[in-house]
Amino acid sequence: MxxxxxxxxxxxxxxxxxxxxxxxxxxxxxxxxxxxxxxxxxxxxxxxxxxxxxxxxxxxxxxxxxxxxxxxxxxxxxxxxxxxxxxxxxxxxxxxxxxxxxxxxxxxxxxxxxxxxxxxxxxxxxxxxxxxxxxxxxxxxxxxxxxxxxxxxxxxxxxxxxxxxxxxxxxxxxxxxxxxxxxxxxxxxxxxxxxxxxxxxxxxxxxxxxxxxxxxxxxxxxxxxxxRFGAHRLELTLHDAQSFAATAHRLGDRVTHRDETRLELAVATDGAAPEVRRLLDEVDPDRRGIARFTVREATLDDVFLTLTGDPVTARREVANV
The missing domain is CATH 3.40.50.300 (P-loop containing nucleotide triphosphate hydrolases)
Structure with missing residues (x-):
């Protein structure tokens, strides 16, 4: 004790x-x-x-x-x-x-x-x-x-x-x-x-x-x-490479996870329904690009990304987890 x-x-x-x-x-x-x-x-x-x-x-x-x-x-x-x-x-x-x-x-x-x-x-x-x-x-x-x-x-x-x-x-x-x-x-x-x-x-x-x-x-x-430091994360799976590129461009440096092979992107959110709807409307205005989405709670990975302020380094550090 x-x-x-x-x-x-x-x-x-x-x-x-x-x-x-x-x-x-x-x-x-x-x-x-x-x-x-x-x-x-x-x-x-x-x-x-x-x-x-x-x-x-x-x-x-x-x-x-x-x-x-x-x-x-x-x-x-x-x-x-x-x-x-x-x-x-x-x-x-x-x-x-x-x-x-x-x-x-x-x-x-x-x-x-x-x-x-x-x-x-x-x-x-x-x-x-x-x-x-x-x-x-x-x-x-x-x-x-x-x-x-x-x-x-x-x-x-x-x-x-x-x-x-x-x-x-x-x-x-x-x-x-x-x-x-x-x-x-x-x-x-x-x-x-x-x-x-x-x-x-x-x-x-x-x-x-x-x-x-x-x-x-x-x-x-x-x-x-x-x-204190993590946010909920909105995870997006896009229909095709064109939709992936367009969505990634709209999100810019707000992207916290990117997997081009799987056509997956993620962005921080507070998890509230109005915020999630706003983000979906922003990145997929014609409602044709997103195949599915998931909102999940923060992990220590998200805390690490937030506190170090270096997504490239952080992704390298968490790659083996």
Whole structure:
């Protein structure tokens, strides 16, 4: 259960590389025992934020605290509190899964017998018992990510950072990792994850921070963000290519989705009947171009499009969801 004390807090956090701001005054707070997602396009500052919180990168300005410890002044205390699973698994391919976990446990200070028990417990928890005796080089992508996450939990951290943990995984492996994240939060671990998968943030996170240009564009639960920034969407299917082109021209930059192959277009609307009728009359005045239409509620995709203000980038980011 989350308490009123933040497990992770940043105030006016700033970082630049080569004079280019990557974080430009980021302020956020992550409640204890919650799952908090940093969502944003490439270059929004997600990974830089995680690196600063994990004490791997020093901020240029502002402040950040993890479990009450300043990430600059109290680096050692922060590192004893956290664990980090990055975008690339930090594993020894030539060792077995068991050997990797045993090595991590010994590095964490556990005695040999305790390290063996911890490795065995984690292999069971992450459904890797049968693969524990195999070299990691033989593991699938999903198995490697599960083992990497298991290794990050050897020291039983109170805060864990997951930097795009499911990138490149097949749907089954992604689902498995989602279950693990939910289990961690249920056990009281604070999870801060970065992701480009909108479905992932919608599914897992208690709170979502949308980063854009190094700033916090919005923060809230998925339902709050949809209500505040999303709109209903009028989805149109046209009769033919000529009708598609004419309708796309009339809508101009209001188009939020375009699929020329399927002859589909979409435009934001408030969902009210008068507004829908007005749009239909506007884009199909002779009532011959539209084959069918649908009005649906906002998704996190729509929120993302609204907040980032970059439809091209946003469509690329959501293409794999």
């Amino acid at each position: 989350a308490t009123t004390t933040g497990a992770v807090e940043t105030v006016d956090l700033r970082k630049s590389y080569g004079g280019v701001p990557v974080l430009d005054g980021l302020t956020m707070r992550v409640a204890r025992g919650s799952v908090y997602a940093l969502l944003g396009p490439n270059g929004a500052g997600k990974t830089t934020t995680v690196r600063i919180l994990a004490t791997l990168t020093a901020p240029d300005g502002g402040a950040a605290r993890v479990d009450g410890h300043d990430v600059v002044r109290d680096r050692r205390r922060v590192r004893r509190t956290i664990s980090l699973a990055g975008q690339h698994a930090a594993l020894d391919d030539q060792q077995t899964g068991t050997e990797n976990l045993h090595m991590m446990a010994r590095l964490a200070g556990l005695a040999p017998a305790a390290a063996r028990r911890r490795a065995a417990d984690l292999l069971e928890r992450f459904d890797l018992v049968t693969a524990g005796g195999r070299q990691v080089v033989t593991y699938s992508g999903g198995m490697r990510r599960r083992l990497d996450l298991a290794a990050s939990l050897v020291g039983e951290p109170s805060v864990i950072f997951l930097d795009e943990p499911t990138t490149g995984l097949d749907p089954r492996s992604r689902q498995g990792l989602w279950e693990v994240v939910a289990e961690l939060a249920g056990a009281g671990v604070t999870v801060l994850l970065t992701t480009q998968y909108l479905e992932e943030a919608d599914r897992l996170a208690d709170r979502i921070a949308v980063l854009h240009g190094g700033r916090l564009a919005a923060e809230g639960s998925a339902s709050e963000l949809k209500r």
